[in-house]
Amino acid sequence: MSSKAVLVIDVIKDFVDPEGKVPHPQAAAIVPQIEAFVAAAREAGAVIIWIIDAHRPGKPDWELAHVRAHCTDGTPGVELAEPLAALPEDYVIKKRRYSAFMGTDLDLVLRDNGVETLFITGTKTNVCIRATSQDAFEMNYRVIVPRECVSTDKEHLHVANLEDIDKYMGRVVDVALALELLQAEDEDA
Incomplete structure (x- = not known):
């Protein structure tokens, strides 16, 4: 069992697809990098x-009271961006807050699997990536964010936000180093 996990946060149609509720081209640009990293x-x-992200x-939804409507559960907007796909052995966790830990069983899933190091990918760096990285750090996980x-x-x-994550919560590295750390023996991450 590996002590490492990759979190892919909110790489879904509402953020990636130009027809989504809150798209940005930068999200679409990282999909190929994430696909290769996950493989x-x-x-x-x-x-x-x-x-x-599924509301x-x-x-009632506290987050939606403060931002524009997006990621409505049961709509195409909450489907993974193509060509990404979850396999049966993967986990899929829905969230309704910025942090992937808030109100979900993410910590339990990680602990059940003996995970100590998290490779955090996805969108948006200044919102969900930062909030999840901060909570992961506070819960004693090693945080590695592949910049690309x-x-x-x-x-x-x-x-x-990448500077803050790198200085206070973990490491922000290029994808090549992230891959080396991913493949290294567990104590090296």
Whole structure:
């Protein structure tokens, strides 16, 4: 069993597809990098966890009270961006807050699988990536963010949040080094 997991956060149609509710071209641009990274992670035996922002239609929702409507559960907007696909051995976890830990069983899934190191990918760097990285750090997980596998729609926020994650919560590295760390013996990550 690997002590590593890859989280793919919100790489779904509402963020990636130009017809989605809140798309940005930077999200679409990272899909090929994430696809390749997930394939390498599977080869290395890492746990793959797809995190899906999915809000319940017609129900009270604190997040949606503060941002525009997006990612309504049961709509095409919450489907993984093509060509990404979850395999039966993967986990798919729905969330309704920025952090993938808030109100989900992510921590339990990670602990059940003996995971210690998280490779965090997806969108948006300044919102869901940062919130999940911060919570992961606070829960004693090692955080590694492959720079080419995260995005947001504002470059200055992308850069500033990656700097904060790298300084305070974990490591932000290029995808080549992330792949080396992924394939390294567990104590090296």
